[in-house]
Amino acid sequence: MGDMLTTTPHKETTLQENQEDDSFKENAEETVKHISIEEASNETLNEKPEAHTQKCEYNPITHFKNFLNGFKRQKQNEEGADLEMQDTQLSKTIKARHLLMISLGTGIATGLLVGNGQVLSKAGPGGLVIGYFISSVMIYCMIQSAGELGICYRGLVGNFTRYSSLLIDPSLGFALSILYTFQWLTVLPLQLVTAAITIEFWTDLNPDIFVAIIFIVVIVVNLFGARGYAEAEFFCNLCKILMIIGFIILSIIIISGGAGNDGYIGAKYWKNPGAFANGFKGVCTVFTYAAFSYGGIEVLVLSIDEQENPIKVVPNCCKKVAYRILFIYLLTTILVCFLVPYTSPQLLGSLNKGENSGSHASPFVIAVESHGVKVVPHFINAVILISVISVANSSVYSSGRLLLSLSEQGTFPQFLNYIDQRGRPIRCFVISLTFGLIGFVASSEKRQDVFTWLLAISGLSQLFIWLAICLSHIRFRDAMKTQKKSMDEVGYKAQTGYWGSWVAVLIGLFSLVTQFWVAIAPVDKNGKLDVMSFFQNYLAFPIVLVAYFGHKLYYGNWCPLIPLSKIDLDSHRKIYSPEEITEIELQTSGETIFEKSGKEEGLNDNVTKEHDKKSVYSN
Structure with a gap:
């Protein structure tokens, strides 16, 4: 017992000493580590300025190498990845502010600012306003349908035509893919010709000089990829919208007699020479031109895979399209009709001869200049030129994405399915830019004929595309109902709903039928059949027919529609919680x-x- 009493304190003392030794060793090791870390950090701190100085040194050779390396193919996440998943390689650099300006201003160029002069001379002010109003109803319903489908089918490059393949018929989707791509390929030379017409307001120099300059600008902008496209569109569309606002204010002042040499104008030109030219047929000529003017409004959905936050931005932009239609298109068109008589010889395509005949100036410029307002027409013409460059830029961007989509689907050669390190479909861009060389006919005496041909392709093809979007929306809703899928899974529901798409389809079909009538008996040929005029007015229709039946023959699939019960609603659709x-x-x-x-x-x-x-x- 005594031994135990004497040994126990000794054991406790030994344990305490051991614990103290262990703690001392641990503290010593931590101290050594801390000292070594501090020394290492001091060494790196001393070395940092030199390293930083080396990094900041500009080396043009290195930058040029990086520029060239940017054209190399982008690496795949997985070897042999499904082609359907390759659209995610596109760079997501389009921000909300870009998309807002794109939705407001894209497409405000040739159709509205220049082409309206041609249709004003054929339809008169009353016919022009009625035709634009009817088309506006279709556009608003269509963009709502496109917004709903775009949010559901995110990640589909060239999504409009893919909707038709998935929801209606693969052959129709193929035909529309060819048509829509061809439309955007022809928009670039069309804008270049328009630019040459616009620049004639200032100089008589060879138009091809300015075509070459604009062509180079478009190439440089698109080399910066989606970000370059978005920034250029932001600036150009901001200029366009500011010009539109200024034009609206100035026009109201001129009409009321507050500016210009003519005093109070009011509805003078609606009385003399009149509100309508060529009656009901004149109204029917408006639809194709209006479609071309509104063309590009759907790009906000086409670019959905390159947007940073499409869930928020696309629905907001779709809701605000109504303001664009009302103020940018309808109001400006009405004001032009109050300021420019449809008999003005300055209008594009005018058959009337007189002073300044053949100048083919923009109706916006004529509206201000003809009433004695100086300087301002130069600013308007400059913004019109910026607008033309903007749409030329959009055409290269859109056609590149559409060619990429066709390549991914196997419709076009796999050679085009190439996305570089900067997220650019660079080979598709080269094809798009090649078509731009047609624009060098600007110096030719036949350039107005070229303008009319290119406009015919672009205008009517827009009607087919919008019809397909609305039909796809109808089929989507019907398939959801047939397969008992809940609409609560849909991220954004069109404000115009199911029946809004039907309204748009009826207006679209009416436009196509009346345009066929105008093509057979054109206004400027006194109602006589003319083969050239027919194809200039209805060229898109034969393209659709050949592509559609060619696809049917090749694949042997003669079923006109995919049954609603067999439509695949799960593979490509995003289901929202x-x-x-x-x-x-x-x-x-x-x-x-x-x-x-x-x-x-x-x-x-x-x-x-x-x-x-x-x-x-x-x-």
């Missing part, structure tokens, strides 16, 4: 989650109070 739907609704409405919860609490309080009142009265 209730939480995601709520988030989208909050983002598009601009309402915070706290505001929404506060409203719900207030609603619940009101329900409780009503219930208490009823219970008191019942008692």
Whole structure:
């Protein structure tokens, strides 16, 4: 017992000493580590300025090598990855501010600013306004349908034509792919010819000089990829919108007699020479031109795979399209009709001869210049030139993505399915730019004929594309109902709904039928059949027929429509959860989650109070 009493304190002392030794060793090791880290950090700190100085040194050879390396093929995440997944390689650099300007300003160029002069001379002011209003209803319904499908089918490059292949018929999708791609390929030379016509306002130099300059600008912008396209569009569209606002204000002042040499104008030109030219047929000529003027409005959905936050931005832009239609198109068209008589010899395509005949100036410039307002026409013409460059830029961007889509689907050679390190479909760009060489006919005496041919392809093809979008939306809704899928899975629902697409389809079919009538008996040929005029007005239709039946013959699939029960709604569609739907609704409405919860609490309080009142009265 005594031994135990004497040995126990000794053992405890030994344990304490061992623990102290261990803790001392650990502290010593940590101290050594800390010292070594500090020394290492001091060494790196001393070396940093030299390294930083070396990094900041500009080396043109290195930059040039990086520039060349940017054209190399982008590496795949997995070898042998499915071609359907390769569209995710495109760079996602389009921001919300870019897309807002793209949705507001893209397409404001040749059709509205120059081509309207040609249709004004054929339809008169009344016919022009009526035709634009009818087309506007179709456009608004169409863009709502495109927004719903775009949010559902995110990640489909060249998505409009893919909708038709998935929801209607593969042959129709193929035909529309060919047509839509061909349309955007012809837009570039069309804009170059328009630029030459616009520049004639200032100089008589060879137009091909300016065509070459603009062509180089378009190439340089597109070398910067989606970001370059977006930044250029932001600047150009901002200029266009500011010009439109200024034109609206100035036009109202001129019409009311506050500016110009003619005093109060009012509705003078609606009385003399009149509101309508060529009657109902004149109104029918408007639809193709209006379609071309609105062309490009769907690009905000075409670029959805290169947007940073499409869930928020696309629905917002679709909702704001109504303002663009009302103020940028309808209001400006009405004001031009008050300021320019349809008999003006300066209008593009005018058959009337007189002073300044054949100048073919923009109706916006004529509207201001003809009433004695100086300097301002030069600013308007400059913005029109910027607008033309903007649409030329959009044409290269859009046609490149469409060619890439056709290559991914196997329709076009796999050689085009090439995306470089900077996320650019560079080989598709080369094809697009090659078509731009047609624009060098600007110095030719036949350039107005070239303008008319290119416009015929672009205008009518837009009607086919918009019809296909609306039909795809109808088929999508019908397939969802047939397969008992819930619409609560859809991220964005079109404001015009299911029947809005039907309204757009009816207007589109009416436009195609009346355009066929105008093509057979053209206005400028006194109603006599002319083969050249027919193809100039209806060239897109034979292209669709040949491509459609060629695809049917090649694949031997003669079924006109995919049965609703067999439409694949799962492979490519994004299915949204209730939480995601709520988030989208909050983002598009601009309402915070706290505001929404506060409203719900207030609603619940009101329900409780009503219930208490009823219970008191019942008692």
